[in-house]
Amino acid sequence: MSVVARLAAFLALVVALLVGVPKAIALTGRVDLYYTLTLTSLLSIASAGVWITFYIGRINIGQAAYALTGAYVSAILVSAYGVSFWLTVPIAGLVCAAASVLIGLPILRLRGVYFAMVTLVSTEVARLLALALPITEGAKGMVNLPLPGPLDIAGVTVIPDFAHLANLRLGFYLLSVVLMLVTFTILYRLVHSRVGSLFLSLQQNEELASSVGINIAYLRIIAYAVSSFFGGISGAIFAAISQSVYPSSFTVADSVNFMLNCFLGGLGYVVGPLVGTFVLRFGWDLLFQAEQYQLLIYSIVLIGLMLVLPNGLVSLVGIRRRKAAR
Amino acid sequence: MEQVIVNGLYLGAQYALIALGLTLIFALMNVLNFAHGQMYVLGGFVTYTVYGRWHLPFVVALIASSVTLAVLGALIEKFLFRTVIRRSAREESTMLLAAAIAFLFDAVILLVFGEKQRGVPKIVDGVLNTGAIIIPYDRVLVAGLAIVFIVAFMLFMQFSRPGRAMRALAQDRVAAQLMGVNVDRYSMVGFATGALLAGLVGGLLVAITGVNSGIGGPISIKAFMMVMIGGAGVVGGAIAGGFILGMLEAVGLSVLHAYGDITYLVIFASLMVFLSIRPNGLMGKPWG
Numbered sequence: 349m350s351v352v353a354r355l356a357a358f359l360a361l362v363v364a365l366l367v368g369v370p371k372a373i374a375l376t377g378r379v380d381l382y383y384t385l386t387l388t389s390l391l392s393i394a395s396a397g398v399w400i401t402f403y404i405g406r407i408n409i410g411q412a413a414y415a416l417t418g419a420y421v422s423a424i425l426v427s428a429y430g431v432s433f434w435l436t437v438p439i440a441g442l443v444c445a446a447a448s449v450l451i452g453l454p455i456l457r458l459r460g461v462y463f464a465m466v467t468l469v470s471t472e473v474a475r476l477l478a479l480a481l482p483i484t485e486g487a488k489g490m491v492n493l494p495l496p497g498p499l500d501i502a503g504v505t506v507i508p509d510f511a512h513l514a515n516l517r518l519g520f521y522l523l524s525v526v527l528m529l530v531t532f533t534i535l536y537r538l539v540h541s542r543v544g545s546l547f548l549s550l551q552q553n554e555e556l557a558s559s560v561g562i563n564i565a566y567l568r569i570i571a572y573a574v575s576s577f578f579g580g581i582s583g584a585i586f587a588a589i590s591q592s593v594y595p596s597s598f599t600v601a602d603s604v605n606f607m608l609n610c611f612l613g614g615l616g617y618v619v620g621p622l623v624g625t626f627v628l629r630f631g632w633d634l635l636f637q638a639e640q641y642q643l644l645i646y647s648i649v650l651i652g653l654m655l656v657l658p659n660g661l662v663s664l665v666g667i668r669r670r671k672a673a674r
Numbered sequence: 675m676e677q678v679i680v681n682g683l684y685l686g687a688q689y690a691l692i693a694l695g696l697t698l699i700f701a702l703m704n705v706l707n708f709a710h711g712q713m714y715v716l717g718g719f720v721t722y723t724v725y726g727r728w729h730l731p732f733v734v735a736l737i738a739s740s741v742t743l744a745v746l747g748a749l750i751e752k753f754l755f756r757t758v759i760r761r762s763a764r765e766e767s768t769m770l771l772a773a774a775i776a777f778l779f780d781a782v783i784l785l786v787f788g789e790k791q792r793g794v795p796k797i798v799d800g801v802l803n804t805g806a807i808i809i810p811y812d813r814v815l816v817a818g819l820a821i822v823f824i825v826a827f828m829l830f831m832q833f834s835r836p837g838r839a840m841r842a843l844a845q846d847r848v849a850a851q852l853m854g855v856n857v858d859r860y861s862m863v864g865f866a867t868g869a870l871l872a873g874l875v876g877g878l879l880v881a882i883t884g885v886n887s888g889i890g891g892p893i894s895i896k897a898f899m900m901v902m903i904g905g906a907g908v909v910g911g912a913i914a915g916g917f918i919l920g921m922l923e924a925v926g927l928s929v930l931h932a933y934g935d936i937t938y939l940v941i942f943a944s945l946m947v948f949l950s951i952r953p954n955g956l957m958g959k960p961w962g
Contacts (some may be wrong), residue, residue: 407766454950461706463904464769466949467900469942472895477941600891604708606774611770614765640785647777651754654771658762 356412382517388629389524395609397578405551410467411606412598413474418538418580419587433496444580445573452572478595489594614660676806682924687820690916693900695871701844701907702864708772711893712779717876718885726794739877747869793884905958
C-alpha cells in the first residue's frame with residue numbers, strides 16, 4: 349500500500365470509530381456495546397505494550413502488574429490527594445515506566461523462558477503487594493472513586509466534567525478509543541523509526557547487535573519502559589471507568605491474555621495486538637451464549653487458530669498478498 | 675523447629691516431583707508447559723474417581739492417573755506441539771499453545787468433575803508422634819512414595835535406553851538425531867513422561883489435600899518457581915528447587931506468621947532478586 353492509501357485507511361478507521369460506531373449504536377440501541385468496546389480498547393493498549401517487548405525478543409507475562417500499579421496510582425492520587433484525573437493518567441504511566449526501569453535493569457538480562465517466568469512472578473508480586481500495603485486498603489479494594497473532572501487548558505474546557513455528561517458511556521468510549529488510536533500511531537512510528545530497526549536487531553541477535561556498537565542494555569530498558577507506560581495508562585483509565593480497583597482487578601490470567609492477544613494477532617505486525625484483542629474479546633463475549641461450554645469452545649478455537657495460523661491472524665493478509673504477487 | 679523442617683521436607687518431596695515433569699518437558703522440547711498444573715489436577719480427579727468413587731485400591735487409582743495423563747501427554751505432543759513447532763516462525767508460539775491447552779484442560783475438568791472441592795478417604799489412619807514432631811502416617815507414606823518415584827525416575831533417566839535417548843536429546847537435538855536417536859518418538863515419550871509425573875503427584879496428593887478445579891494455575895506458578903530456582907531443564911535443579919521451595923514455605927509460614935499473610939510476597943521478591951544475580955538458577959545452563 350502506498351503512503352496515501354495507508355493514511356486514507358487510517359483516517360477511515362478514525363472516522364468509523366469516533367463517528368460511525370456511536371451512530372450505529374444509537375440506531376440499534378445496543379448501548380451495552382459501549383462498555384465492551386471501551387474495555388477492549390483499553391486492553392489493546394496494554395497488549396500493545398506487551399507487543400513491544402515481544403518486538404525486542406522478550407516474552408512478557410507481567411503486563412498485569414503494571415496495569416494494576418497504574419490503576420492504584422491513579423486511584424490513590426485522585427481519592428486521597430484530590431489530583432485531577434487527567435493529570436494522574438500520565439503520572440500513572442510514568443510511575444510504571446520508572447518502576448519498570450528499576451525492575452528491568454536486572455531482569456532484562458534474562459532471556460527466553462527465564463524472563464517470561466520472572467515477569468509472571470512479578471504479576472503475583474504486584475497483587476500480593478496490593479493486598480499487603482496499607483495505602484491500597486488490602487482485599488477491600490478502593491471503591492467509589494470519583495468520575496474524571498473537567499480538563500481546562502488556558503481557560504478553555506477541553507474535556508467536560510464526566511459527572512455532568514449526558515452520555516457517560518459515550519464519554520468513556522471516546523476517551524479509550526482516542527487513546528488507543530494514539531497508542532497505535534505511536535507504536536507504528538516507533539517501529540518504523542531508527543529505534544524500531546534497532547529493536548528489531550535485538551530480536552534477531554543481541555550479541556551481533558552489541559558487537560556492531562548498539563547499546564543493547566539501554567534499548568532494552570527503553571522498550572520495556574514504553575511497554576509498561578502503556579500498561580500503566582490503560583490501568584489508570586480502567587480504574588476510572590469501573591470507579592474501583594481491587595488487588596484482583598488484574599491477575600496472572602490478564603497477563604496471559606495480553607500475551608495471547610499479541611500472539612493471536614501476530615507478533616510481526618503493529619496492528620497484531622489490536623486485531624488480537626478485538627477478536628479474542630468479542631469472540632469470548634459472543635460465546636457467552638454457550639454458557640458452561642464457553643471456555644471449552646474458546647480454548648478449542650484458540651488451539652485450532654494456533655494450528656492453522658501459527659503466525660497470527662494478520663499473517664492472512666500477508667499470505668494473500670504473496671499469492672497475488674506470484 | 676523440627677516440626678517445621680519435617681513439614682518442609684514433606685512439601686519438598688511433592689514439589690520436586692511436580693517440578694521434575696515440568697523440567698523434563700522443558701529440557702526436551704524447549705516448551706514451557708503452562709498446562710502442567712491442570713495436568714496435576716486432572717490426575718487428582720482420576721484418582722478421586724477410581725479410588726474415592728469406585729472404591730478400587732489406591733495403587734490402581736495411581737496407575738490409572740499416570741496412564742491417563744501419559745496417553746494425553748503423548749497425544750498432545752504428537753498432534754499439537756509437533757505441528758505448531760514445525761509451522762510457526764517463532765518458537766514462542768508454543769507458549770500460546772500451552773496456555774490454550776491449559777484453558778482447555780480447565781474447561782474439561784470443570785465440565786466433567788464440577789467445581790466442588792473433592793477429597794478421598796484416608797489411605798492409612800493414625801499419627802506419628804515422637805514428641806518433637808507430629809505427622810500423620812498418610813503424609814509419611816505420601817512423602818515416602820514421592821521420594822521413591824523421584825529415585826525411580828532418576829534411575830530411569832540415567833540407565834534405561836529411553837532415558838539415555840532423552841538425555842541426549844536434551845543436550846543437543848541435532849547431534850542426537852545424527853547419532854540415530856529417533857527424535858520424534860523420544861520427544862513424545864518425554865512429553866508423556868512429564869505428563870505422567872504430573873498425574874502421579876496429583877493422584878498422590880488428592881489423598882492428603884483433596885483437589886478442586888481451580889488450583890491448576892497456582893500449581894503451575896509454583897512449579898515454574900521451583901524450576902527457576904534450580905535452573906530450567908536440569909533434573910537435579912528441579913529436585914533442589916522443589917525442596918528449597920517446600921522449605922521456604924514451611925519456614926516462612928512459621929516465622930512470618932506474625933506479620934500477616936506475606937510469606938509468598940517475600941518468597942517471590944527474593945526469587946526475583948536471586949534470579950537477577952544468578953539468572954540461570956542454581957544449576958541451569960545459561961539462557962535455557
